[in-house]
Amino acid sequence: MKYSLLKIIHVTGLTFLEPIVRLCYGEEPALQLKKIGRFIVVPVVAVLVFVGIWNWGGPQLKTKSGEVPTPGVVAEAFRGVFQFFVRENTKEDDYILTGETRQAELVRVEQRLNDLAALKQSADARVAELEIGRDEFLAKTVGPVQKELNDLSEEQTSQEKAMLDAIKQTAAGITEKSSTTDREALIAAMVKYNGLKKVNNEKLKRIQEKLTNISSVKYQPYLDALKQQTNVVEEIIFLEKRKELLTVGNRESKVAQSEADLERLKSEFATATGAQTLGLANRIVKTEERLQTMEKSAYAKPWTLPLQTLRSLACVFTGFVLATMIAVPIGILCGLSSTFMAAVTPFIAMFKPVSPIVWLPIALIIVGGLIPDPDNHWLLHVLEHLPLIGWMKINPAFIASAVTVALCSLWPTLVNTALGVASIDKDHMNVARVLRLGFTRRLVSIVIPSAMPLIFAGMRISLGVGWMVLIAAELLASSEGIGKFVWDMFNNGSSATFAQMFVVVFVVGVIGFLLDRIMIILQRLVSFDGAPAAI
Amino acid sequence: MNAGRIPGMICLLVLMTSTMIASGQDVIDFLDIEKDKLKLGFIKLTDCAPVVIAKEKGFFADEGLQVEVVAQPNWKTLLDNVISGNLDGAHMLSGQPIAATIGYGTKAHIVTAYTMDVNGNGITVSNSVWREMQKSSPELNSPKPVHPISASALQTVVDEKLAFGEKLQMAMVFPTSTHNYQLRYWLAAGGIHPGMYTEADPAGGRVDAMVELSVTPPPMMPATLEAGNIQGYCVGEPWNQQAVAKGIGVPVATNYDVWKNCPEKVFGVSKAWADKNPHTHIAVIKALIRAGRWLDETDSKGNLINRQEAARILSRSNYVGADYDVIRNSMTGYFYFQRTDKREMPDFNVFYKYHSSYPWYSDGIWFLTQMRRWGQISKPMPAKWYDDTVREIYKPDVYLTAAKMLLDEGKIEKEEIPWTSDGYKPVTTDFIDGISYDARDPIGYLNSHIIGNKDP
Numbered sequence: 001m002k003y004s005l006l007k008i009i010h011v012t013g014l015t016f017l018e019p020i021v022r023l024c025y026g027e028e029p030a031l032q033l034k035k036i037g038r039f040i041v042v043p044v045v046a047v048l049v050f051v052g053i054w055n056w057g058g059p060q061l062k063t064k065s066g067e068v069p070t071p072g073v074v075a076e077a078f079r080g081v082f083q084f085f086v087r088e089n090t091k092e093d094d095y096i097l098t099g100e101t102r103q104a105e106l107v108r109v110e111q112r113l114n115d116l117a118a119l120k121q122s123a124d125a126r127v128a129e130l131e132i133g134r135d136e137f138l139a140k141t142v143g144p145v146q147k148e149l150n151d152l153s154e155e156q157t158s159q160e161k162a163m164l165d166a167i168k169q170t171a172a173g174i175t176e177k178s179s180t181t182d183r184e185a186l187i188a189a190m191v192k193y194n195g196l197k198k199v200n201n202e203k204l205k206r207i208q209e210k211l212t213n214i215s216s217v218k219y220q221p222y223l224d225a226l227k228q229q230t231n232v233v234e235e236i237i238f239l240e241k242r243k244e245l246l247t248v249g250n251r252e253s254k255v256a257q258s259e260a261d262l263e264r265l266k267s268e269f270a271t272a273t274g275a276q277t278l279g280l281a282n283r284i285v286k287t288e289e290r291l292q293t294m295e296k297s298a299y300a301k302p303w304t305l306p307l308q309t310l311r312s313l314a315c316v317f318t319g320f321v322l323a324t325m326i327a328v329p330i331g332i333l334c335g336l337s338s339t340f341m342a343a344v345t346p347f348i349a350m351f352k353p354v355s356p357i358v359w360l361p362i363a364l365i366i367v368g369g370l371i372p373d374p375d376n377h378w379l380l381h382v383l384e385h386l387p388l389i390g391w392m393k394i395n396p397a398f399i400a401s402a403v404t405v406a407l408c409s410l411w412p413t414l415v416n417t418a419l420g421v422a423s424i425d426k427d428h429m430n431v432a433r434v435l436r437l438g439f440t441r442r443l444v445s446i447v448i449p450s451a452m453p454l455i456f457a458g459m460r461i462s463l464g465v466g467w468m469v470l471i472a473a474e475l476l477a478s479s480e481g482i483g484k485f486v487w488d489m490f491n492n493g494s495s496a497t498f499a500q501m502f503v504v505v506f507v508v509g510v511i512g513f514l515l516d517r518i519m520i521i522l523q524r525l526v527s528f529d530g531a532p533a534a535i
Numbered sequence: 536m537n538a539g540r541i542p543g544m545i546c547l548l549v550l551m552t553s554t555m556i557a558s559g560q561d562v563i564d565f566l567d568i569e570k571d572k573l574k575l576g577f578i579k580l581t582d583c584a585p586v587v588i589a590k591e592k593g594f595f596a597d598e599g600l601q602v603e604v605v606a607q608p609n610w611k612t613l614l615d616n617v618i619s620g621n622l623d624g625a626h627m628l629s630g631q632p633i634a635a636t637i638g639y640g641t642k643a644h645i646v647t648a649y650t651m652d653v654n655g656n657g658i659t660v661s662n663s664v665w666r667e668m669q670k671s672s673p674e675l676n677s678p679k680p681v682h683p684i685s686a687s688a689l690q691t692v693v694d695e696k697l698a699f700g701e702k703l704q705m706a707m708v709f710p711t712s713t714h715n716y717q718l719r720y721w722l723a724a725g726g727i728h729p730g731m732y733t734e735a736d737p738a739g740g741r742v743d744a745m746v747e748l749s750v751t752p753p754p755m756m757p758a759t760l761e762a763g764n765i766q767g768y769c770v771g772e773p774w775n776q777q778a779v780a781k782g783i784g785v786p787v788a789t790n791y792d793v794w795k796n797c798p799e800k801v802f803g804v805s806k807a808w809a810d811k812n813p814h815t816h817i818a819v820i821k822a823l824i825r826a827g828r829w830l831d832e833t834d835s836k837g838n839l840i841n842r843q844e845a846a847r848i849l850s851r852s853n854y855v856g857a858d859y860d861v862i863r864n865s866m867t868g869y870f871y872f873q874r875t876d877k878r879e880m881p882d883f884n885v886f887y888k889y890h891s892s893y894p895w896y897s898d899g900i901w902f903l904t905q906m907r908r909w910g911q912i913s914k915p916m917p918a919k920w921y922d923d924t925v926r927e928i929y930k931p932d933v934y935l936t937a938a939k940m941l942l943d944e945g946k947i948e949k950e951e952i953p954w955t956s957d958g959y960k961p962v963t964t965d966f967i968d969g970i971s972y973d974a975r976d977p978i979g980y981l982n983s984h985i986i987g988n989k990d991p
Contacts (some may be wrong), residue, residue: 084852113896146875150676201666212782215874230859233847241591249593286567292598293571300572302602302853364637373620394623478608488606491579491754492856493777497587500852 013520015041062216069499074506077499087238087305095299096247096250106246113239116232123229127222134222138215145211152207156200163388164191205263251297252379258291303480309507311392312481316470316515319405320463326406327413328455329464334414335421356469359407363400371396395414397479402456409466416458420451453527467512482508547632566940568599573819576607576616576625577753579855580771581862582652582800583626583887584845584885585613589826598818606853608710609752618643619807623812624649624819627803628904630711632928637903639911640678640711642808649931650817650822651800653891655865655884656714656790657775660689660720660767664703665785667692678875680978683792683967694728695743702744702822706759706768707753708740712829713799715748716905719791720767723986724744724793724968731988732910750930761786762763762810771799772865772884773857774962779871786872789968791882795965796889798898809930820937824892839881842867887951890903894934897974899925904977910986915990921977931958 009017019035022028051071057070069077133325164404167189174182236356247253265287269280303311317334363411374395383394392398429451447454476481482504487501577583586604589595595602604948607613607625614631616622618641624846632645653948660668669676675684683776689703696703707714710732719729722745723921741747751759756774758766761783768774769790778784790797802823834840846866850859856916864871868881885891893913900921962973970983982989 034740042801075975105637142874151671153666157673157676160670186746205668207661208666212662215782227859234851237847244593249596254596282567283565286565292570297571297601300603302603366574368619375620395618464640475608478612487608488856489852491606491608492852493754493774494850494852494856494858496852504579525863532889 011521011524013517013524016043018022023505028245037409058076062213066495066498069502073499073500077496078506079459079495081305081500081503085306088304091241091245092299092301094242095249096251097246098250102246102250102252108244109239109242109246113236114244116236116239120229120232120236122137123225123232126225127229128328130219130222134219137219137222140313141217142211142215145207145214149204149207153204156204160193160197160200163196165190167193190372196208203286214320245299251294255294256289256290260293262287262291305485305503305507306484307391308447308485309511311398311476312470312483313511314389314392315398315402315474315479315481316463316466318402319470320409320459320466322402323408323410323462324459327410328417331414331417331455331458332421332443332451334418335424335451336447341418348411348414351407354407356404356408356472357476358402360400360473363403363407364397364477367396367403371399393480397477401470401477401479401481403476404477405466405470408469409462412461412465413455416461417451417455420454420458421447423454424450453523456523457517460516460523462517463519464512467508467515471508536990547644549717557805559880566598566814566818568815570623570815571600573600573603573623573815574638575604576613576619576622577604577784577817577854578607578610578613578626579857579867580626580800581849581855581877582771582884583649584849584866584884584891585649585823586626586802587849588845589822591848592826592829594822594825594829595773597961598822599823600815600818600861610712612722614641614643614645616853617645619801620805620808623815624802624804627800627801628709628712628714629801629898630713630906631709632712632801632803633899633902633924634906634911636928637904637906637912637924644927645803646806646809646928646930647801647803648803648809648894648896648937650798650892650931651802651823651827653796653798653884653885653889654789654791655799656717656769656771657786657805657870658718658769658788659756659760659778659784659786659792661765661773661784662782664689664692664766665787667695668787668968673736677802678873678878682788682872682878684787685967686722686727687748688787689727697745699928702765704749704765704958706749706756706770707748707763708753708756708770709750709913710740711902711906713790713797713937714769714904715740715772716902716909717797718748721788721793721967723768723984724966726986728986729909734769735911740749740911742910756783757783764891768809773855773861776861776864777857779874782874786870788878789870789883791880793967794893795963796882798891798895798901801894809933813933816933816941817937821941823936824887824934824941827834827887827892828947831885837881839868839909849954850946889951890951890956892934893953893958894929894931894958895960896922896925896929897960899929900974900977901972904981907977907990908981908984910988915988917980918976918978929958931956973987 001023003019006018006296009015009021013431018041019032019039023032023036052140054069055072058070061068094102094105167186170189174186262284265280265284269284272280293445332346337402371380374380381395384390424447432446437445470481471483471486473479474481475487476483476489478484486501486504489497540659569895577586579801590604605622607616607622610628610631613622613627614624614635617625617627618635627645629649629650632647634640635643636643668688668691674680675688691757693703703720707718709715714951722729728743728745729748730741730746732740733736733742736742741748749764749765751768753770753774756768756770757777760768760778761781775786779786790799797835802820804816830839832841843863844862846859849855849866850857850862853955855862857894863869865880865883867875868883870877870880871877878940903912903921904922907916933952935952938947938954941947941951942949959974963970964971968971972980974980980988981987
């Protein structure tokens with residue numbers, strides 16, 4: 001038991017659990033406690049210290065888009081993102097609900113709407129009340145500075161004007177007979193005037209900045225009340241939409257409506273004569289067709305972060321598989337033949353450093369050329385009707401992103417495979433020669449198994465690179481995924497934007513970490529001699 | 536051929552004609568939707584509202600359409616997606632279908648049958664430029680200066696920069712955007728030359744410029760202004776209100792000042808798509824007309840009743856996504872010029888009244904004249920060309936068919952649609968410089984301006 005546990009820990013790379021297991025079996029308690037201290041307590045403390053510094057330091061760094069969000073605000077943003085996902089899913093479910101469950105849901109929605117009406121009233125009242133408080137607060141903080149600014153600006157304007165007038169007078173007084181000193185005096189006056197203007201502008205700018213800083217301090221109770229109000233109103237809008245989807249907007253009722261239309265048309269058709277029948281027949285056929293698509297229709301919901309994340313994962317996986325399929329065979333050939341290696345080296349050296357930003361437009365243009373009419377392309381149709389990935393709506397942008405991921409991430413696998421194959425033990429190769437193994441047999445029984453640990457080490461790096469590249473590719477291709485989410489949220493420029501970016505940092509980080517762990521496990525599983533311990 | 540068969544052929548002809556008439560009537564009361572799952576694109580600006588509202592309020596669903604509304608990163612990508620078929624249609628700049636059709640920039644035949652809104656843009660300058668303007672024009676130095684503010688107040692700043700060998704930098708959102716033409720119009724009306732597009736500089740439009748204009752995507756405007764790369768910009772909402780909210784700039788004019796009720800965005804689809812899906816096109820326009828009407832609905836006192844809800848919907852992160860209070864300002868008829876200067880602007884965003892959603896030929900021609908005025912159209916064109924071109928792009932017949940169906944269904948009132956118009960608005964002088972615009976005489980209009988190309 002103990003050893004199989006330790007084996008699992010070893011394979012999964014979760015070595016920090018090892019001391020706990022050993023401690024449970026009473027093995028050298030002092031040593032194990034020391035290890036626990038180092039590998040568990042220290043990281044936990046480090047995380048706590050980080051959160052503490054973040055919590056304290058965030059608000060110190062002020063920007064015009066608000067202060068750096070604290071962990072609490074980020075958690076709130078995460079909740080918001082998740083709520084959006086849940087609500088859209090609820091709407092989707094509501095659209096296809098039928099019979100009694102639909103009625104039951106409707107009753108619940110209406111009840112909640114009733115409760116919210118009262119809540120909304122109190123929230124509105126609170127906002128109106130605090131609006132006065134806010135105006136007073138602003139008058140107290142911003143008012144004096146604004147006045148100072150206006151006064152100063154007025155004073156400067158008159159001062160500058162007076163000086164300019166004096167200069168103009170001097171200039172007008174200069175005649176043909178005026179001496180050079182007079183002329184120089186004018187220049188000196190001009191210099192003085194310009195100097196004054198510069199000083200004045202500096203002064204103004206300083207007060208302007210002060211004003212900006214002061215007016216960025218918001219009246220917190222009012223903001224809280226607004227937020228409260230927003231939450232209530234948004235829930236009301238959400239429930240109103242649900243109500244619609246549970247009644248007239250529901251699939252069942254729409255189908256019923258269409259069926260009624262069809263009945264009416266058919267009865268009209270039964271009594272119609274002449275040319276009229278033709279139009280009616282056409283409408284009956286079309287209505288029947290529409291009825292059929294309607295029966296299978298679903299609520300058109302927007303993309304939400306959890307689904308975008310899944311789509312990103314699918315995209316990176318596609319790119320990764322593509323990269324591996326290209327890199328491993330070429331790598332093996334490189335390892336086997338130094339001539340081939342010499343031929344391929346210039347390409348590796350040249351294409352490896354090319355940035356995803358360059359590959360993507362090329363990939364987009366090529367994929368766009370291969371799939372000119374995405375609506376009617378057979379490949380996309382096939383993909384759309386596959387069970388597990390149909391909902392991802394694979395489109396040219398997705399394919400271009402995956403290709404970009406492949407182009408950027410195939411290099412580590414290629415190089416590692418070549419290295420792995422080239423450094424196979426000479427004895428193994430000699431044995432193969434002695435046994436007169438054919439090329440295929442040699443490949444399958446000797447070359448690939450020996451090179452496997454290094455191939456997997458390369459693939460692990462490739463996956464990491466691919467995951468980083470993907471976000472940029474999606475952002476540029478506006479292919480639905482985490483990258484598109486980042487760009488959309490940034491473009492929103494709302495008060496939540498900043499926190500949403502932090503949410504993405506953690507989502508991307510955690511997934512990247514998990515992908516890496518998975519690759520480590522695979523790598524350990526294929527190594528016969530215990531691959532070098534990974535961090 | 537044998538004579539006995541002729542009556543038979545006549546019978547056949549009569550039958551065919553009557554079938555055609557019957558199917559012609561069919562279009563009016565029954566839409567045979569060719570495609571029921573649509574993807575429509577939009578840019579994060581409040582004037583995408585009709586598309587968003589038509590989806591959220593179920594107007595698309597009423598037409599049997601399942602519509603996905605997808606944010607696009609910039610105008611270029613949006614147009615490319617419409618052309619490539621990734622999108623079925625989109626919220627577009629008025630100039631985009633025109634420029635694409637005449638082949639300025641990306642070449643493709645785009646048509647429009649619906650004007651999404653009029654007005655809705657603002658011109659914002661940075662705080663320091665505003666201070667300079669106040670110094671040179673002391674009448675601006677009040678908490679509520681008199682509007683409209685002419686670009687001549689900017690003259691001193693521009694001259695001072697030029698004296699140092701620099702040019703004031705301002706941004707707009709796209710070379711063929713309404714913002715580009717409005718900003719140029721405003722500057723030129725104040726005697727400041729905004730630069731020409733020439734063969735040597737077809738994309739920049741900076742030849743002879745006293746103020747240089749460049750392209751920045753709308754959502755990036757405040758950040759670019761703050762970074763000091765530009766000193767002013769012309770953009771739609773909420774990005775002017777955002778500058779006020781962040782305290783980084785001051786809106787000095789709206790496009791309502793530049794031209795009262797000027798067309799802003801249209802709903803564009805590719806010609807190929809419109810030909811392939813004529814009934815779907817009508818269905819989409821029907822839903823959009825209802826959405827525009829919903830947005831402009833007022834109570835008996837003339838207050839807009841649905842705008843609060845619209846602002847709530849638009850503030851969701853998958854739509855415009857900016858904060859509700861920022862979107863609310865302009866959507867509910869207010870506009871902050873400074874923190875202390877809040878004004879009522881009931882017509883800042885108009886989606887339906889004044890027959891504004893009808894695709895007016897005269898609106899399209901105005902954009903063509905501006906393209907010629909600033910050299911984007913490099914050769915002089917005869918007046919007839921303007922009329923012919925605009926008829927290729929603006930499709931009032933689709934609009935009227937959709938409106939007729941809505942009227943029959945009792946969803947709109949008769950006086951809300953200009954049924955008998957020939958597509959030309961009456962001559963107007965509602966411009967900041969008071970120059971009269973007659974769309975039937977584009978050449979004369981071009982020649983009535985001091986700055987810009989003039990044609991024989």
